[in-house]
C-alpha cells in the first residue's frame with residue numbers, strides 16, 4: 001500500500017471538450033496554476049472580458065473525440081498557439097512552443113467546479129475591463 005498515493009497522482013484524469021462535442025480530450029496529472037487572464041488575446045479569443053486557464057503536462061494530453069485534434073492558430077507566430085474547435089469555435093487550449101505544459105481552458109473541462117480549478121490569480125490586470133471585479137491573488141505570486 002506504500003505506493004497507493006503516487007499511483008493516484010499519476011492516474012488522475014480530467015476530461016473535457018468543446019460545445020458541439022466533436023473535440024474531446026483527456027489530460028492527466030495535477031492541475032497547475034489555475035488563473036484567469038484578461039490580456040487582449042484572451043478577450044478577443046474568448047469572447048468575454050477574461051479567460052480561465054489551467055496547466056497540465058503536455059505528455060498526458062490525448063484528443064479523444066471524433067474530430068481528433070483541434071485547429072491551432074498562432075497568436076504569436078513561432079511562440080504561442082491557441083486551439084479551437086473548427087466546427088463550433090470553442091476555445092480549448094493554448095501552448096508555448098517548446099514548453100512541456102499545455103494550457104487548458106477551465107470552461108472546456110467537464111467539471112470546472114472542481115475546487116482545485118479555482119483561479120489563484122489573474123494575469124494582465126492592466127488590460128482588464130473596469131466593470132468586473134478582478135480575481136484575487138490567493139497564491140501571492142509576483143505575476144501582475
Ligand SMILES: [Zn+2]
Nearest residue numbers: 018020085088
Ligand atoms: Zn465543437
Ligand SMILES: [Zn+2]
Nearest residue numbers: 037038039042
Ligand atoms: Zn491571456
